[in-house]
Amino acid sequence: MSSLKNDNYLRALLREPVDYTPVWMMRQAGRYLPEYRKTRSQAGDFMSLCRNPELASEVTLQPLKRFKLDAAILFSDILTVPDAMGLGLYFEAGEGPKFSHPVRTPADIKRIPIPDPEGELRYVMDAVRQIRKDLNGEVPLIGFSGSPWTLATYMVEGGSSKAFTVIKKMMYSEPALLHTLLDKLADSVIDYLNGQIMAGAQSVMIFDTWGGVLTPRDYKDFSLHYMHKIVDGLIREHDSRTVPVTLFTKNGGMWLESIAATGCDAIGLDWTIDIEDAKSRVGDKVALQGNMDPSILYSSPERIRDEVARILSGFGYDKSGHVFNLGHGIHLDVPPENAGSFIDAVHDLSRVYHQ
Numbered sequence: 001m002s003s004l005k006n007d008n009y010l011r012a013l014l015r016e017p018v019d020y021t022p023v024w025m026m027r028q029a030g031r032y033l034p035e036y037r038k039t040r041s042q043a044g045d046f047m048s049l050c051r052n053p054e055l056a057s058e059v060t061l062q063p064l065k066r067f068k069l070d071a072a073i074l075f076s077d078i079l080t081v082p083d084a085m086g087l088g089l090y091f092e093a094g095e096g097p098k099f100s101h102p103v104r105t106p107a108d109i110k111r112i113p114i115p116d117p118e119g120e121l122r123y124v125m126d127a128v129r130q131i132r133k134d135l136n137g138e139v140p141l142i143g144f145s146g147s148p149w150t151l152a153t154y155m156v157e158g159g160s161s162k163a164f165t166v167i168k169k170m171m172y173s174e175p176a177l178l179h180t181l182l183d184k185l186a187d188s189v190i191d192y193l194n195g196q197i198m199a200g201a202q203s204v205m206i207f208d209t210w211g212g213v214l215t216p217r218d219y220k221d222f223s224l225h226y227m228h229k230i231v232d233g234l235i236r237e238h239d240s241r242t243v244p245v246t247l248f249t250k251n252g253g254m255w256l257e258s259i260a261a262t263g264c265d266a267i268g269l270d271w272t273i274d275i276e277d278a279k280s281r282v283g284d285k286v287a288l289q290g291n292m293d294p295s296i297l298y299s300s301p302e303r304i305r306d307e308v309a310r311i312l313s314g315f316g317y318d319k320s321g322h323v324f325n326l327g328h329g330i331h332l333d334v335p336p337e338n339a340g341s342f343i344d345a346v347h348d349l350s351r352v353y354h355q
């Protein structure tokens, strides 16, 4: 087993005792940091940055140099998988991700390959190996993927969407076709995450950013079912340690019991649910990650501290089972000092809960 200087994040996910509540931030490496913007311009663009293991490692570590974060997250993107499937990912300034070849027809879906993690996606595995080396055992490394449903929204819509009309039309008129796509994506995500684990990721998180736009029944059939399949297919022990799995459905607060029933170790919460309620519903089955509104980071250090205190007391005096985070990614125009106030507040204020 390779040793870790700070394993509070992994311990909290497994509901083992910790010294304080560990904290990291979704999108902690990114445009709100001037040093990130500098490295990105050196790389040329975002995907070139992802494809360069040395530079991907550099930006992964940038937020850890500024803040006392308890975990690092692989610098990459969820859309690497559809890109490896041949959909042609590109980013249009100000418009987010796009695909030159969206999938719409049975022939499109049939044609899609299941990417080999050490083939087309080797650059991601190389980034994981490089980051583990550069982290030198300081904190654990989180690997990640999109959920099949969330990936499918981008692949079918051809990019970001507000109303998801194209994929919903497919869901309601040709459900079997969409299921074929989701099943292929689930198999691809299993291989991709297991590849990351073999390369050195010490926990994995599945981002289901768009599961919350579904009806409860469709959520179970078209999103949760496939995340469950992934949880069942993942390597759960590696290098003599458990590899915890976190599922995050944005706007999924209604469905915590069914998410917990997949056998995941932790559930990521957005800010639309009180952590106290979440804990009373599923706290005996899973750890919870979250859940401060990222927009609080626009306010003052005092206001940030109050909000951290409120969330910590909501989770209460259980010795473990809480990983502090934002309820979604940090906004790109947040002052970095405010992120620092947030992280320090979690560490300062949480110690009393763990004595």
Ligand code: CP3
Pocket (backbone or CB within 6 Å): 025, 026, 027, 028, 029, 030, 031, 040, 046, 073, 074, 075, 076, 077, 078, 079, 095, 096, 097, 144, 160, 207, 209, 329
């Ligand atoms: O959290 C981290 O620091 C790790 C890196 C990470 C990125 N994307 C880097 C990134 C992670 C975990 C993601 C996940 C991701 N990507 C999700 C799921 C999480 C969520 O936020 O809901 C989704 C839906 C995507 C798809 C995606 N990638 C979008 C919509 C965008 C455009 C965002 C925008 O505002 O332009 C990206 C690009 C992207 N991914 C950036 C970063 C740092 C910005 C690229 C840049 O530097 O211009």
